[in-house]
Amino acid sequence: MGSTRGAHRLRPANIGFRPDIEGLRAVAVLAVVLFHAHVPGVGGGYIGVDVFFVISGFLITRLLWQEVSTSGTVRLRRFYGARARRLLPASATVGIVIAVASALLLPPLQAKSVMVDAVASALYVGNYQFLLQGVDYLAANLPVSPFQHYWSLSVEEQFYFVWPALMILAAWLVRRARRRKAAVEAPSARPYIALLAVVAIASFALCWAVSHLLPAVAFFSLPTRAWQLALGGLVALTAGRWSALPPVVASLLGWTGLAVVVFACTALSTSTLYPGTAALLPTLGAALVIGAGCAVPTQGCGRVLASSPMRVIGRLSYSWYLWHWPVLLLAPLLTGRPLGLSGTVAAVLVSAGLAVLTLVTIENPIRYSTRLRGSPGGSLALGGAATATAVGVAIALLMVIPAPVGSGAPVGALTVQVTPLAPDDTPDGHEAAVRAVFAQVQGAVSEAVERKDVPSNLDPPLAEAAAEGRDIYLDGCMRTFLEAGQPDCVWGDPASTTTVALVGDSNAVMWAPAFQRLAEQRRWRLTVMGKASCPLMTLPISATYLQRVYTVCEQWREHVIGRLNAERPQLVVVGMWRRYGAVHEYGGGHGWLSAYESYSPQWIEGLGDLVRQVHGMGSKVLVLGPIPDPRTLVPTCLSGHLDDATACAPATSAAVNQSGIARESASTQINGGDYADLTELFCTESRCPVIVGNTLVYFDATHVTAEYAGSLAPVMGALADRALAGS
Known part of the structure; x- marks a missing residue:
């Protein structure tokens, strides 16, 4: 009986460094960058974000489980301090640069809209800002925001707020249950596995349903994306079972997972109903790669992922993700012409260079600061200051950007005079x-x-x-x-x-x-x-x-x-x-x-x-x-x-389809209707x-x-x- 119960007990997951996961980050960021650069054959590269979700769910849950399994709870100040130190300074710095560049390069009306996006993104509610735009069909014509890629960071930050609280609640319930038993048992992951499984199943069901109703809501919201983070968490909580896989089986699963991720990059496109069931491909693929790596982190696909080039890109992945999109979006405004192939390559390289600079000067010094690592309060204060600065800059720019008002001489309004006709006129x-x-x-x-x-x-x-x-x-x-x-x-x-x-x-x-x-x-x-x-x-x-x-x-x-x-x-x-x-x-x-x-x-x-x-x-x-x-x-x-x-x-030739109008007019009149060609109300020749x-x-x-x-x-x-x- 004891052996049976023991099969359901897991040791605290080994939270040692996983070079294969760093390489998997490289796969994810390369997919996103190539997709945004419109590289042929990578029409589904947006799934890189899904891979990031699974990685984050795995790493965060592994960290939380280790703490819960040893201390019975989660020290929230320490947890949030580490997250703030890791994420907020870099995202705030890049956000400030994006806001300033947008104010200088974009037309005033668009720039003002971008500042609202900047505030929402700095406060990590950008996903809901873009969700609201996504469910307004008249907003479909709006230019894409240089902050739009921040939506995924918002989803992850929101998950970071919810999941530790759920872990603490589960730990409290487990402690109460133990008090009713005479024997003291070793920590069991089963309650947490059950909790995450419920989250994953409910979230995926909601994702599937909402994807068929309002894809924008399913794409941007935490409740419809939580299953991907939860699946990564389930891999973390079952790491012991993954570790027990035979090397050959683990290697096969890892290669299968990586192949599925690559297949999703090439087979999916912007016309795919997403997330929906299509998101299962990158999500399950990433979970297989991470799970297989619990057994053979440097064998199979792990050997490729753990290679030096992949690890270098993986280390840059966060900063590169932050920089690549605004650089690609704003570069044509800076150069005054479409990027073209050479310009796109240059923009991608520039964003990579900025990522290196951000990693060396902001990410690593703050993340590994001995003083800050020993001070959760200091880390939280730094993160709060970074966020407040980004919000303040965006609000200040919003106030400074002038409302666009014409300075030309006043012009009379259009007036049309009409002579009434008799009802029986010819x-x-x-x-x-x-x-x-x-x-x-x-x-x-x-x-x-x-x-x-x-x-x-x-x-x-x-x-x-x-x-x-x-x-x-x-x-x-x-x-x-x-x-x-x-x-x-x-x-x-x-x-x-x-x-x-x-x-x-x-x-x-x-x-x-x-x-x-x-x-x-x-x-x-x-x-x-x-x-x-x-x-x-x-x-x-x-x-x-x-x-x-x-x-x-x-x-x-x-x-x-x-x-x-x-x-x-x-x-x-x-x-x-x-x-x-x-x-x-x-x-x-x-x-x-x-x-x-x-x-x-x-x-x-x-x-x-x-x-x-x-x-x-x-x-x-x-x-x-x-x-x-x-x-x-x-x-x-x-x-x-x-x-x-x-x-x-616009030129009339580009704005008006005269042959199409002629065909419509003929079809209308043949079938007994009257047709009004309105071109002269808008255009000269x-x-x-x-x-x-x-x-x-x-x-x-x-x-x-x-x-x-x-x-x-x-x-x-x-x-x-x-x-x-x-x-």
Whole structure:
């Protein structure tokens, strides 16, 4: 009986140095660096972070178990002092440099946003800062932050706060249980193994479920990543059993684990649903390598991992991880051109050099300081001072960076005059009215092309433009990614005999200010039905944001078509974004995957089917053509070019797909609808200005401002009249 119980008892894990783990760190950081450097064949290099999680879980749990098994508890001041000494000075130093460089190199609006990221990262809640951005689809166009890689450090630090507390609680429960027994037993790891197993199973189940619902939440949050750290901890608590493996078996397991990690680097990609079940590959692979190393740390794959080159890179891994991403991201701004192959190699080498400098001057001197190692309080004070300094610098820069305000002469607002037509006017009369209002706007657009200085009375101001991203939801009238159904959203006169429905994705809803004005003026009954990134055409779509088929979009479409069929509005105005299936050249390369691309034959056929279906219900149909693609985040761009707005104005040839518009127009008209080519409202033949009159045209890279949409209400009215008067 005693031997049976003994099989479940583990000696305190040997916490001697593991050269193979140092080499495994090298594998992890190389994977991440090569991935961020866009090296072909390393599309899954982001899994290096997962390997770091397993390593951290193993090392921290091994350390905690040794202390619990010998003293029965965890000395928190000593534990946190060691973590603070090891991690905080280097991360704070690099964070300060990133913040200062961002303030100097980035446009003011973007720099201000980065300072918020800097504060969150310094306080180790950056993962939740980026999570909040990740669940906001309008933030998908935002440039990637130079602090984004700090999210993984936040996850680890949060784990460091939670896991020791759980260990202390488990130790207390074990002590209480022992008091009830007559015999004093040797420390057993079984309660801690059970605790970590529960954490791992619950966390993985949550990770799997949330990955299919909101991948951004699963990717960034501790509860959905804890299983990876817990698995490393389980290896630490079962180290004795791993050590008992025959060398041949251990070597085979180690090589298998390393092969799985490398396979994940090459087989996975940014389109993989992640973490989900795909994260099992690097996580289990790293666990096998570490577990096998408990038996043969310098044999099998351990021989490779423990080699001098790998150990050198492993020692640099923390600092290199901190430096590589901001250097790659900010270097093009410093050089004034894209990096290219040679520039990327140079940036990677520069970041490695900075890592060496950080290791030699900050990491090692502080980490191995005899004075600090003997003073947990001193270590905590140093870590706290480093964090406070990083937060203080970021806040100071946030206050110092000026709000971008144009210094150009005030400019008059865009105004469009329209002559009311009789309800029974001829089609030619309505066509002439449309041409007249278009000509007025085109005149203002032509004047704006040559204007360089951002006017001092810009409307809305650049600093306030981003807030319009929240307003576009119209208090729930535009459904978010996860919402199906459609509430009743009515403006104007609810009892009117003329009902106009504005329907589509956010590029339809952005025109609501124009149609709301018309509804009030003309006593229409206006109903708005919109859903984020969900065009009304019945076409399959898989949102990159969700990394799965957008089934809620399909449900919303069915609901809206049913509503239209039941309500039979006199006019249905359809709008949609025209960048589905494409990858943005801005905002970090976000895009929307689908089984089709905008303007493709499938798209044109789907548009025709939609127009024919709605027209068959007895409604007139007006399809709004696309707005130009400004190819940049307009407010951010202008904040860095206050004296040259033309630097943010794209060429018409690059911003407008004329052939696609022509195909859409033909398909719409053949199937009984009216099509509005809106190009002249935004562009001349050569260029598309981003300020017309004193009005800012776009509040981001894909939507017009409420002010510009509202100023075009007379134009939308003329288009609606023409569509209503059509046969």
